[in-house]
Amino acid sequence: MRHTTFHFLLTFIFSSFLMGCQPASSSSEPASVSHTFVYTDASLLNPERGFFTPYELPNPAGFSSVRITGNTLVHLNIRLDDYRESDIPESQLNGLQTNFNDIREAGVKAIVRVAYNAGPYPDSEPDASKSQIIKHIEQLTPLLQKNSDVIAWLEAGFIGAWGEWHTSTNGLDNIQDKQEILNAILKAIPNRFVQVRYPANIIEMYPNPEDAVTAHVAHHNDCFLSSETDVGTYERDGVNTIERDQAYLAELTRFTPMSGETCAPFPPRSECTNAIQEMELLHFSAINEAYHKGIIRSWEEGGCLQEITDRMGYRISLTSADFNEQVRPGGLLKLTVNITNNGFASLMNPRPLYVVLVAQDAILRYETKLDLDPRAWQPGNSSFSASIRLPSKMEEGEYRLALWLPDEAESLQANPLYAVQFANENMWDESAGYNILGQVLVDSSVMGSYERGNSMKVESLSSEATTPAATSTPAPAASGDIISNLEVSNDAETVRFSFDYVSGEYNAFQLFLDTDQDPNTGFSINGIGADSLFENQTWNIYNGSGSDWSWEPTELLIQFEDTGSRVSWNISRELLKTSQFDFVIQIVDTNWDTVVATQKQSFTLK
Structure with missing residues (x-):
């Protein structure tokens, strides 16, 4: 009798061991269910896009009201007029750090420019010498790197009137000095794009737009739609270069941020029809809300201001998602997502994409990062499919399935104000920054494959390239x-x-x-x-x-x-x-x- 009991125990233990080491089932996963989503035309406070609020520093500016006005971007014009021939005092650098702290607290990001004057043209106040500019860039480098999490991108600045790369009083209106200063800025903050004012300068430095993208060089236009040449933006030696420049920029701005401001009404070019055409062509991400009021008023009167507000940068929505609503612990969640980007542009800075399962108590959660770059979601339609293995000891119960696009910076990742919201109704979890796709039941009685593991992991992933949006229009023909x-x-x-x-x-x-x-x-x-x-x-x-x-x-x-x-x-x-x-x-x-x-x-x- 004693031997029989011992034999039974051995058999039971060995069988349990085998069950724990091998798949419990090789059957197919439950069938996927198709979910369709309703698009919303509501305005969204998404990061790194839209109208921006201008500020002039150094001063004790407050940024808490920016999101209240519907913006998530500020433009910082850092004026160093008093230091054209000297170093930046430590007190001023400390003041700028306080500004960046306040920006982070306000849940917004900054476009940064440094200048030595406010023009005017053609008799501008002085800028600084090249050696002094390089010294100032070196002084600003620790500040820029420490706060790169809340810097969306920079404008090259420093040179000439308003820091707009013309009318230099120190003889810096040449491509050699401009390239040297630009390289110093790129070195100071290598993980952010730096915008150059004139397309001709970019083309001379980087004849191939792909090389400019690789170098993190972009363009800003501070007289957008304001004359036949945008007040010299598209002009060299008296020749209108708009066709050449815009053809180059149309490629460059697919992957780099395009922003700026208008400076004077110039109808009909500055009015709705052409404004939207050129914003589509040049993939506009942001523009100044304060200048020029006449053009912005014409957009309101022409009925296109809301469209421009909504479409600047990216505007991503989900059209559908297919996934199995039931899965066992250790089983496979199969997910296919179809995406539309109705914006003028794509996401510009790196951003992770997570698939998340959140328990009903909103405390327990499981997540896995997809090896997929959301910046590839260009205007138009995109899709991806993933097979995700769940942890074998995952707690059973109902979970919310979500897509989460937080900020790349660890300092901001837990802040939902910096996460991307999809343009869909009844999808956004504001408290966590999640886009909720639906419900998934995790239950050990569900059939399907099984594999031991302690965390969610992606077993397969595929994506399809963006196709051009049906709403895309070419630039006005010459x-x-x-x-x-x-x-x-x-x-x-x-x-x-x-x-x-x-x-x-x-x-x-x-x-x-x-x-x-x-x-x-x-x-x-x-x-x-x-x-x-x-x-x-x-x-x-x-x-x-x-x-x-x-x-x-x-x-x-x-x-x-x-x-x-x-x-x-x-x-x-x-x-x-x-x-x-x-x-x-x-x-x-x-x-x-x-x-x-x-x-x-x-x-x-x-």
């Missing part, structure tokens, strides 16, 4: 691409305007005339103040105030001809009441959006 062979002629009675055009679906051909040649009167378009609009065969008189579309049609029909490839107007000289005038030609599509407009043209009757 007139030479669509309009050609523009001619103006006259005889004793008639003035004839004609041009060839590339075929397409157009609603109207428009001829704007400025008969008093005063850009301050009439409808403002491309440098003229138009008092008459000939739209196809209709003659319209302007009765607005300069930027509003307010035209009164006349009963007089104009001789107008469209052959399908060339249009012409024959207009009586008596209507013009002048022998000199300026004009602009514009073509609009079936939505009455601008397809192309010429620059200002002038003509004197013979």
Whole structure:
């Protein structure tokens, strides 16, 4: 009897050992269930994107109100006017550290620029010598590195008027000195992008945009949409370089932050249709909320301000997620997620992506990091699939399945203010910074594969590249691409305007005339103040105030001809009441959006 009992115990212990060492089952996991999610158009306080609030330092600025106004970015203009020929005092560096502490406490991030003056142009106040600038960068390096967690990116600054890389009083307006100073900034904070003011400088230093991305060099435009060349942004030696520069920037800004400010209204280029087109093309992440108020007001009046507010940077939503809602401890959770980014840009700084299972008490949680870079979620559609092995001793019960995108910095990772929220209804856990996908039951009675392990781990992971968003639009075409062979002629009675055009679906051909040649009167378009609009065969008189579309049609029909490839107007000289005038030609599509407009043209009757 004693031997029989001993044999039974040995058999039981050995069997238990085998069960613990080998998979309990090789059967398939429970079937996945498809979950669809509802998009929300609510404004989101996501990090490192959107309108920014400007501050000038050093001073004891407060940042607690920034998130209240709907922003998560501040722009720090650090002025060193008093130290053009000396080191930065320790007291000033300590004051800047206090500013960064306050920024961290407020749950926002900063765009940083250092300058020695506030212009003006062309007679700027002094900047500093190259040697002094390099010394100041060395002094600022510990400060920048210590606070890189709350620095979104930097502007190159230091040189010239406003730190915008022109009008240097120390002779630094050359590519050699600019490159040396830029390299010093990049060395000071190698994990952040540094924006250069002029595309021509970037192209000269990095002819291939991929090399600029690798070097962490980006672009900021501080006169966005404010003239034909954005007040010299797209101009070199008197030549308009906007086509070349924007083609380069369209590639560069896919992977680098694009931001800046507007500096003067320049309708229609600065108005809604073109603003959104260029923000899409250049992948805008952020812009100054304070300047220029006239342009921002025109966006509000034109009905696009909310779209610009929501789409700056990234705006990521989930369309669907498939996963098995039941899994055993030690079993496989199979997850497929489909993502849409409706923003102008992608995420810019590195950010981890976790899959999290949170118990109902919100205390017990299991997580695993996916080897996937969310910056790859470019505007458009993306997806990924993962098979995740659960811990074999995982406590059974109901869990919430979540995706978590915290900040990369350990100092901010636990702060939900720095986590990314998806643009979906009833998904955001504000207290933890989680995006909740649904419920998963962990139960040992569930069938499926089994493997011993102490933590969640990813067994397989795949992703699909982003496809272009259907809403993406190209940059406005240059007139030479669509309009050609523009001619103006006259005889004793008639003035004839004609041009060839590339075929397409157009609603109207428009001829704007400025008969008093005063850009301050009439409808403002491309440098003229138009008092008459000939739209196809209709003659319209302007009765607005300069930027509003307010035209009164006349009963007089104009001789107008469209052959399908060339249009012409024959207009009586008596209507013009002048022998000199300026004009602009514009073509609009079936939505009455601008397809192309010429620059200002002038003509004197013979």
